[in-house]
Amino acid sequence: MGSATAAYHPxxxxxxxxxxxxxxxTVVGLLLGTGHASAAPAPGARVTxxxxxxxxxxxxxxxxxxxxxxxxxxxxxNWGCGAMVNLDDYFGALPPNSLTRFNLFQALxxxxxxxxxxxxxxxxxxxxxxxxxxxxxxxxxxxDGACEDEVFKGRQWYVDGWTDFTPGHERVxxxxxxxxxxxxxxxxxxxxxxxxxxxxxPETSTCTDASCFxxxxxxxxxxxxxxxxxxxxxxxxxxxxxxxxxxxAGYTGGGQCGTQGDEYQFVSASPYVDAVQYHDYGADGxxxxxxxxxxxxxxxxxAEAVGKPLxxxxxxxxxxxxxxxxxxxxxxxxxxxxxxxxxxxGALLWAFVPDxxxxxxxxxxxFDDPLWExxxxxxxxxxxxxxxx
Numbered sequence: 001m002g003s004a005t006a007a008y009h010p011x012x013x014x015x016x017x018x019x020x021x022x023x024x025x026t027v028v029g030l031l032l033g034t035g036h037a038s039a040a041p042a043p044g045a046r047v048t049x050x051x052x053x054x055x056x057x058x059x060x061x062x063x064x065x066x067x068x069x070x071x072x073x074x075x076x077x078n079w080g081c082g083a084m085v086n087l088d089d090y091f092g093a094l095p096p097n098s099l100t101r102f103n104l105f106q107a108l109x110x111x112x113x114x115x116x117x118x119x120x121x122x123x124x125x126x127x128x129x130x131x132x133x134x135x136x137x138x139x140x141x142x143x144d145g146a147c148e149d150e151v152f153k154g155r156q157w158y159v160d161g162w163t164d165f166t167p168g169h170e171r172v173x174x175x176x177x178x179x180x181x182x183x184x185x186x187x188x189x190x191x192x193x194x195x196x197x198x199x200x201x202p203e204t205s206t207c208t209d210a211s212c213f214x215x216x217x218x219x220x221x222x223x224x225x226x227x228x229x230x231x232x233x234x235x236x237x238x239x240x241x242x243x244x245x246x247x248x249a250g251y252t253g254g255g256q257c258g259t260q261g262d263e264y265q266f267v268s269a270s271p272y273v274d275a276v277q278y279h280d281y282g283a284d285g286x287x288x289x290x291x292x293x294x295x296x297x298x299x300x301x302x303a304e305a306v307g308k309p310l311x312x313x314x315x316x317x318x319x320x321x322x323x324x325x326x327x328x329x330x331x332x333x334x335x336x337x338x339x340x341x342x343x344x345x346g347a348l349l350w351a352f353v354p355d356x357x358x359x360x361x362x363x364x365x366x367f368d369d370p371l372w373e374x375x376x377x378x379x380x381x382x383x384x385x386x387x388x389x
Contacts, residue, residue: 038243039236039271045244047135047194049274051307053345056097056135060382062340063099063135063194064375066352066365067314069147071100072108074121079112079171081105081147083355087128090352093367094134095376099194101313101348104138104187106179107148107171115170119186129192137313137348138187139197139250140180148172152212155204155220155257158230180234181241188242195246195275198234202227202250204258219257227258228267235272246274250313253278255294264294265302275345276303279314285331287338300343309345312336316350322361329370336378347378 041048047056054061068090070082081103094100104122111118129136145151149169153161165175174182180198187193204226205217235247249268251259253276259267268276278299283289288297296312303310315335319328336347349371356366365371 038239041239041246041274042243045246046191047246049246049309049345051304051309053309054275054311056381060380061097061346062378062380063097063311063346063348064336064379065094065098065100065135065348066375067101067348067350068352069101069103069139070353071102071125072104072121074124077111077113077118077121078108079110079147081108083353085354087124088131089367090354091128091132091134093372094132095372095379096133097135097381098375098379099135099137099346099348100129100352101137101139101197103142103147104140104183105142105148106174106176106183109183110171110173112170115173117173117182122187126187126190126192130190134192135194136190136192137194137197137248138183139200140183141176141199143199143201143203152205152207153199153202154207154212154217155223155226156206158202158204158226158258162230162234177234177237180238184238184241188245193245195248196238196242197248197250198231198238200250201252201256201279202230202258203252203256204230205256217257219260223258224260224263224266228270231267231270231273235270239272247272248275248277248311248313249273251277251279253294253296253299254290261293262302264299265305268302268308269306273308275309275311276306277311277313278344279350280312280335281314281316281350283335284317284328285334287335288342296339296344297342304343310343311346311348312339312344313346313348314350315347316363318361318363320356320358320360320362320364325369325371329374332371333374333377336374340378347375349375 047054071085073080073082073084109117109119109122143153149172162176204223206220208216208218278296290296292298300310317328317331319325350363353364356364
């Protein structure tokens with residue numbers, strides 16, 4: 001499993017052989033111009049979505065867990081993204097039926113010594129998750145280019161830049177489109193795959209200087225239409241490769257360019273968005289932060305209007321030198337309790353790290369943090385529904 005050409009054999013396959021036939025027919029049809037990707041996910045995935053929330057193996061599921069962005073870091077192979085993690089220790093410590101959001105970036109599949117594709121570190125993440133029967137939410141790229149080419153994805157990237165490849169950066173060897181096709185085809189059959197996320201915290205801002213600082217970016221008219229077209233087009237291509245797995249839109253949710261106010265609902269109505277997100281920072285202990293235009297309360301109303309569950313995919317509060325871990329756990333407990341009562345579909349904390357810095361002010365969550373008890377207390381898997389097999 002350490003090379004680009006090695007076959008990937010999941011330990012817990014979830015689909016019959018007919019699935020592979022269906023995928024092949026769909027992809028061939030698209031290439032020949034005689035077929036199309038279905039907008040809705042086909043039946044058969046372990047995780048499904050409805051206006052009422054998520055289900056895992058046919059049972060209502062309110063997932064909790066962590067963002068653990070650096071899971072695929074392996075300094076003997078790739079450049080990494082944060083510290084290396086003992087994968088068995090991490091997945092083995094999680095409460096049952098947890099969800100982990102992690103970086104599945106192109107750069108993490110490139111061998112820094114050879115410059116060739118090497119899926120070994122990412123394969124190891126899926127293998128460990130499967131061995132411990134845990135679920136993962138891979139993010140295929142970051143808005144700010146972190147841990148990859150470090151280039152902010154401006155408006156033009158969402159128009160057509162995602163389909164182009166510009167040689168010159170050692171951590172990027174193909175276009176985002178080609179990376180999406182490659183990664184999805186490789187991992188679509190993992191029993192631990194909960195959903196796909198195209199871009200973490202997408203926004204269609206326009207950079208006005210080389211540094212593209214947030215305070216100098218502009219938001220041009222039509223930004224929401226550009227982002228909606230991206231989800232419609234890239235989402236259709238992803239669904240053609242993997243007709244079964246959910247696609248979640250990884251919005252920040254706080255009024256960023258392309259999803260301001262009512263635009264959030266317009267983009268979320270894409271037939272290739274199955275679940276939406278909100279990322280929650282800076283309102284410690286407050287369940288529904290933000291204002292009436294871009295706050296979490298408004299986002300929940302919009303998610304309900306389009307009939308899709310809302311996952312609070314990042315909840316972060318600083319601690320360490322600037323606050324105690326027990327106080328942070330109490331604040332986040334109050335926050336999650338209020339959000340769940342208001343109708344959210346799950347909660348993921350930012351962020352697990354194997355090497356927390358207790359004497360700095362950070363979002364770090366280590367193995368001995370009381371937040372592990374919080375995710376265990378709130379995570380739930382319901383009883384089988386009447387329609388379950």
